[in-house]
Amino acid sequence: QLQHQESGPGLVKPSETLSLTCTVSGASISTGSYYWAWIRQPPGKGLQWIGTIHYSGSTYYNPSLKSRVTMSVDTSKKQFSLKLSSVTAADMAVYYCATSEGGSYRVQFDYWGQGTLVTVSS
Amino acid sequence: SYELTQPPSVSVSPGQTARITCSGDALPNQYAYWYQQKPGQAPVLVIYKDSERPSGIPERFSGSSSATTVTLTISGVQAEDEADYYCQSADISGFVLFGGGTKLTVL
Numbered sequence: 657q658l659q660h661q662e663s664g665p666g667l668v669k670p671s672e673t674l675s676l677t678c679t680v681s682g683a684s685i686s687t688g689s690y691y692w693a694w695i696r697q698p699p700g701k702g703l704q705w706i707g708t709i710h711y712s713g714s715t716y717y718n719p720s721l722k723s724r725v726t727m728s729v730d731t732s733k734k735q736f737s738l739k740l741s742s743v744t745a746a747d748m749a750v751y752y753c754a755t756s757e758g759g760s761y762r763v764q765f766d767y768w769g770q771g772t773l774v775t776v777s778s
Numbered sequence: 779s780y781e782l783t784q785p786p787s788v789s790v791s792p793g794q795t796a797r798i799t800c801s802g803d804a805l806p807n808q809y810a811y812w813y814q815q816k817p818g819q820a821p822v823l824v825i826y827k828d829s830e831r832p833s834g835i836p837e838r839f840s841g842s843s844s845a846t847t848v849t850l851t852i853s854g855v856q857a858e859d860e861a862d863y864y865c866q867s868a869d870i871s872g873f874v875l876f877g878g879g880t881k882l883t884v885l
Contacts, residue, residue: 693874703813703821703864705874719873752820762868764811766832768820 658682660753660769667775668747674740674774678753685734686711691756692729692736693765696749704749708761709736716761748776780804780869782877789883796852798880800865803846810848811866812841814859815879821864825850852882860884 664676676694683690694706707717709727717725726739740747750773754765782802790796800810810828813821823832825841828848838853848867852859865877 702879703866703876705876708874716873719871758826762872762874763809764823764826764866765813765821766823768822771820 658755658757658767660755660767662751662753662769662772664772664774666773667777668743669778670744670776671742674738674743674747674776676738676751676753676772676774677735678737678769680734680736680755683755685729685736686731687757688712689757689759691759691761693754693756693761694727694738695752695754695765695768696747697752697771698746698749701749706738706740706751708756710761714761743776745776747774749774780875782865782867782875784863784865784877784880786878787881787883789885790855791885792857793854796855796859796882798850798852798863798865798882799847800849800867800877801847802867802875802877804870805843805846805848805867807870808868810841810843812839812850813864813866815862815864816860824863855882855884857884 659681661679668674693708724741729736750771752771753769755767757766812825815821824839828843829841840851862879864879
């Protein structure tokens with residue numbers, strides 16, 4: 657069973673860069689049919705897709721966040737990462753890492769991490 | 779901008795059938811997926827490719843599609859089904875999109 661563990665600071669100052677890492681176990685991050693995603697959920701609100709990365713380095717970003725998002729993958733550490741720059745209070749959310757095993761970035765998210773709350777405050 | 783529209787809330791009594799809709803102009807050309815999210819927990823996939831049920835998901839969960847609307851149906855609703863439900867699909871550019879979510883209340 658594929659499992660995820662998000663890690664990173666729970667508090668980020670406005671205008672700074674949010675950085676999170678997702679460590680994967682139970683599957684190889686280099687599996688070609690797997691796509692690795694970040695999704696967020698502001699408190700009391702709905703889900704928002706941030707972006708998806710393939711181990712090959714191909715990335716797919718939400719157009720509304722694209723200018724601030726960078727995703728990367730480290731196959732040796734079985735990790736993929738998210739950087740979101742110039743954060744504001746609107747970026748406060750629970751951030752989930754998730755996996756699509758359907759061979760595309762735009763199919764279902766089959767596995768999810770438990771999520772990590774990131775607060776934006778000075 | 780393109781949106782997936784869900785009703786904010788649906789209420790049913792135990793044993794009844796709950797139907798949660800998701801509407802979007804691109805749905806005739808894109809698969810839809812459904813997630814269940816209970817408070818404080820990560821979402822769980824309950825339906826993929828409009829009507830397929832992942833292993834471990836009870837048979838009372840089913841999905842259907844008609845034109846620009848997809849529907850999640852929960853037959854014989856149980857108290858444990860009370861949760862938020864989200865549809866997911868893609869816009870015409872292929873980017874991932876979630877509906878606003880529907881809160882299912884079991885009366």
